[in-house]
Amino acid sequence: MIQKSNLRLKILIVCWLPLLFLLVDAVFDNLGSNPIRALHIRLGDWALRFLCITLAITPIQAVTNWRGMSEYRRMFGLFTFVYASLHMLGYLIVDQVLHWKIIGVDILESSYIWFGIISYFIIFVLAITTPNWSKKVMGKNWKKLHRFIYLAAIAAVTHYFWQLKGNLAEPFLYSIIVFILLGFRVLISFKTRHMSKLMIPKGRKTSKLSD
């Protein structure tokens, strides 16, 4: 028990480190010639990384039979929310200084921002439905709702490469990761459905097993 909470604390600290390093770089003027853009990229990158980690836990457990991590999935999901929120607040406050007129035009005219908003909206809804009681209240719908995380991931990757001029190497890497994670999920659900059809006598409902 003690060991477990120890690990929890360690992961918690590690998850805050990217923010700490970012603040240190900002204070020491280490963010390069365009520090505001660097801020957006760093926070956005970490939001996307945490999103990928969150998505990776189920497949990793399925492949390795290693059961330890599922309780940390929620934590990683919440850190996705934390870094995505900082990313958005950085845009609104540090970059645009809440000049709503310029922000309005910028959002209307920049389709890459729309994908960011879609992604953030989903992450926000998933974050506020995190508590156990909300899981209880929502019942089956909770799981359905939280599958939208895949849509959030696709929108986030699109948001990333949609604002680049020509070099798509980095968002391409994220696309591959998200594609693999999503593909794995589809494969598992297909396999489960297929297998259950073979194993369960005709006439029985099989949909429950596919979850």
Added chain:
Amino acid sequence: MINKIPNSEITDSKAFKDRRRIIKAILAATGSSIVPAFAASDNARWQNLPKSNLSTGIMTTPSEIVENYTNYYEFSFNKKEATKLAQSLPIDPWSLQISGEVEKPGTFILEDILRQQTLEERIYRFRCVEAWSMVIPWVGFSLGDLLKKVNPLSTAKFIKFTSIYQPEIMANQNTNTVLEWPYTEGLRIDEAMHPLTLLAVGMYGETLPKQNGAPLRLIVPWKYGFKNIKAIVKIELLKKPPTTSWNTFARNEYGFYANVNPLVKHPRWSQNSERLLGSEFFTPRRKTELFNGYGEQVAALYKDMDLRHFF
């Protein structure tokens, strides 16, 4: 002096330097040392150049920002990385070939060209299509003055510029990554002859750093940055519009004209405002101006043209 930039929105280079100094002092006290990658020398190559009356504004972006933030895809897609890698480009001696619809075509040594031209300092706004901007004191001469020396024919309607092709040094040229190499750009002849159109050989009173396009680059201040081709080896005067790199890559995103225009958005992002580099956190973006603020001088070139169509 035209188009004065209000003081409030100009990079406060004093504040920037002060902040740098404080940080350096802290680091020095803790025993670490900073070797500036591109130290500005006290005895600059061009100290007392005539200040052009075509200059914009007064305050310039700190040079270390300009030197470390440049798109040079031949070397790398990462701006900082490109700066490092560009240092391996040999630029001396350098020759420039001028051909096509001219009476006196030829290949000229850059030093000889410079001897014939009067260099001046021009402080221009620089607006990248990626929605950031700088204010840079270039050293150079009007492209038109060079073209007059080779007597363009009346059939010369367009002008094509070609960058150096050195795949053994410029790694991305090996693979035709993103763009087809060498990089090419073009102007209409009246744009090329416009007095604002500059061939730059220096900035901040110094020889042009390699990452910023040494030894010879184009500067057309009312157009987006990608028009300002670096390391030019060839200028051709043509009857027909040339193909240009970014336009070939994505015709609907990067037009041939590429005039700075806040009302014509990039298909994927707004061009309505820009981040002036050197500004601190919590500084609002700057409103982008039509023709980057040079409308008074260049708007006549495009009268009767639908700028939404010819973007």
